[in-house]
Amino acid sequence: MKLKVFKILIAGVFITSNLSAQTSVIESIKKNPNKSFSYAELSVKEGGKWDGNKYIGGTFKNIQELTLPESHTDHSTYIRYEGIGLENNQIAYRLYLDWRNATDIFGKKVNTLVLPEVGQDGFESYHHDATWGQDVLKSGRTIGVGSYGRYDEQNDFVETFKIVKNTTVKVVNEKEQSYATINYKGWKTWGDAIDLQSKLTIFNKDRFVKVDLNLSNTISGLCTGIVAIKNIPLKQGISQNKKWAYIATYGNQTETKKDDNLGMAVFYPLENFDKYVKTKSTHTIVFKKTKNVSYYFLGAWSLEPNGLTTEESFYQDLDKKLEILDKNNQL
Template sequence: MKKIVLKIVYSVFFISFLSCSAQSDIISTIKKNGNAPFSYAELSVKEGGKWEGNQYIGGRFRNVSEVQIPAEHTDHSTYIRYEGIGLENNQVGYRLYLDWRNATDIFGKKVNTLVLPEVGQDGFESYHHDAAWGQDILKSGRTIGIGSYGRYDEQNDYIETFKIVKSTTAKVINEKNSSYAAINYKGWKTWGDAVDLQSKLTIFNRDRFVKVDLSVSDPISGLATGIVAFNNIPVRLVVGKNNKWAYIATYGMQTLAQKEDNLGMVVFYPVDSFEKYVKTKSTHAIVFKKVKEVSYYFLGAWSQEFGGIHSESEFYDDLNKKLDQLDKDGKL
């Protein structure tokens, strides 16, 4: 497959602001209930500044309900707080980069209260360092991180992300027992014809997992998800007893924390949509059959998490219970 020089093309962008009172109500309701179970989705962009090339200069962050990504935006543009959509509950936080990388990252939490509204307010670097609440613990690099999605390029042996897209629109919704991000990629081109892809990432007010629903305008081969691969960290591939669901998982010292701690990562996927497992240079990848729709789950479990999982055996015990549930009920 021929290597292509890639360029992002976007149309005119829009922003749908949450009213200050509506956003404050969501956050204050969670905070005033103390340690009660919650879910939260967040999207925050700057206003009041200006674009200089690919950098957004000045301005202040404001939470929004929906945004179409502007043409100038790329990685490290400082336009979107912590660079993407945030999903959080009592146990863990995640972010999906809203740029060409389209990777999912993990915010490890040492507390069981809401933290995302304060993350990234003072720039990029602070949340990469140990803090009372926790920190960004996953180095995604040039991979899809944990549980994100792209298209497997078999000839070049890597996961292609979202380098050519006509427009990307993202929105966040907070409901009673779950919160989700919905992203609409128009004109996503990898090789051959462009397609539209819609994704929905839902976090619940319980456990660590996120449910991912993908829908493509036309069936494509090579649609893939996976987990960033680290040297000397083995991967497990396990199929459920009823052969309906399976998972790939890793566990070990694979975090950015400045101490010897452990992180477990997993993707649960439906067997009937599975084509093959591939280990690229940087990713343990699950490649799906030529599909139009597919749903799967991912989660990360950090050993420093408040009241969390602290050993490899605990981690895999938890995964196997979830796999049994999926194999039986088809959902978590």
């Protein structure tokens, strides 16, 4: 049977939807609940209408590709859980597809697929405890964990994506990995505008996401980092051959109001490392002037099934990964 691909252009919004492919991925994962999986998702409303920066009415539909409409911003209620989703058996993440560009963590209490149901009943529900888990990280006005921006040294601040000519995103699901590619055309911070492409890949194992950044021109200040939570100390590690390093935090730094713990880490190649900066709100890794860089980030929630329940086990896991990166240059 030949699959039908629908391409829709509505009010300047380009949408590509392969309904059969999207449905088959979800069905395949659900039919094999004990099998490891990876999953990438993008879901927007259709059948409603724009009223200024708000999308009124409509129902959510999974799609594969989207050019963001000019009206879209934070809390537009247009994209389900406000961005792309990445998930495997152990954890799920979302990256906001608006000026914030932050990465958030969905802590899971089950090892089955949850993202297709998250946010279907509103934009507030996933902030509260559910049978599957919940949003566990309060990113605030930061890049969250492992997202990217540009460090403004004069103002000691990480600049995000407030000025972009247009943004397109695509999600892809493969056998052992799933990923989202995001193209930012005309990203303006200071100096000339540039184009940036990011690729965020989650695998059917472990908790980490690989981030590949490619820019049209070299810039200084390209950075990543971790939201700095009050009273939570930062730890750093360097591999034996000084090829890779990490920054990490661990402790009661969730928004669940429970007796739980969350670990977060960013692994970065030392050949691209310029400096570490602690801004008011972010532990920041600033890269050397570059056109491309790859790194990894992860989160680990203590209430995850068979998860890392202590600070000791969390840092043991990070050190093992650091050793692998030192030997293989990849996880």
